Amino acid sequence: MEQKVEAITKWLREQVEQANVKGLLVGISGGIDSAVVAHLIRRACPEQSLGVIMPCKSNPADQVHAEKVIQSCGISSLTIDLTDTHNLMFENIVEQLKQSGSLNPQQKQIADANLRARLRMSTLYTVATNHQYLVTGTDNAAEWFTGYFTKFGDGGVDIVPLVNLTKGEVREMAEYLGVPDEIINKQPSAGLWEGQTDENEMGTSYAMIDSYLKGESIPEKDKEIIERMHKRTEHKRNIAPGPPK
Template structure:
């Protein structure tokens, strides 16, 4: 694990140097993936790394866990509450669509959640411009394969150091990096609404996804769910589609 961590830290330094920036930043959610990334960028740039806590109708536990991650790794941090910005933007969109009789209440929950992720992305890039940093993402292999991220939200980043690591491997790395135990042991959740968990939304577990990615057998029901999620989210892992030139 020490070899893996050193490899990632060296890679982060290299990418920052290639981009001619001064450091790196990450959004710290209180979850295990962002905790690991916060530790990695702190090791890569001890004096030029930043953890951004961006509550937006978030649970109290999430912010407490984010703060414990910040304290444990000693990274510089900033808190920017996006609740008011989200309320203004979402209510304005809803009001205008209701005037057109075009508001889709069935899609409102998803639109609300995706807007939060995209507001956080915009905030991170505003911070990155201010500091001359790159934005580092937190998606692991399971999330990347299944598309469990918001396009141009938490998927809108410059670097994805954990994309080749399963959720289980990220958990091992977190223990090696001395991430707080309560962060390691909590149920994975995007914190989008009360009681929301990643696995309930996906319909399968990270353990099953990890096994599938390693080529190990999993129940047919889980295999079908994982492959359906992968196929449906292909557009998230690609650049915006463009038509071919007419020659």
């Protein structure tokens, strides 16, 4: 694990140098992935790293956990509450859709959640431009393969240091780096709505996805779910396509 941490830390420094920027920032959600990234960028750029907490209709416990991440790694931080911004924007959009007669109530919840993710992305890039930093993503191998992220939301980043690590490896790295136990052991959730968890929404577990990515045998039901998610979300892993020449 020490070698993995050192390799990623070195790679992060190289990305900063190649992009000719000053440092790195990450949005800290209170979950394990962003906690690990916060620790990594603090190691890579001790004086030029920033953790941004962005509550937006969020569970108060998530902000408490995010602040504990800040304390555990000693990274500089900034808190920007996006709740009012989101409410104003989303309510205006919904009202215009209602007036046009095109509002789809079945899609309202996911549209609300995706807008929050994209507002956070816009906020991170605004702060990053101010500091001349790269926006560092938090997706791990399981999330990337299944497309379990919002396109141009939490998937809208400059670099993705955890993309080759399974969820289990991220957990091991969190323990090594000193991420607080309550964050390591909490149930993974994007905090999109009350009671939402990653695994309930996906219909399978991170353990199953990790096993699949390692080439291990898993139940056919889980294999079908994972492969279906991967195929359906291929567009998220590619830049916007254009027609052939």
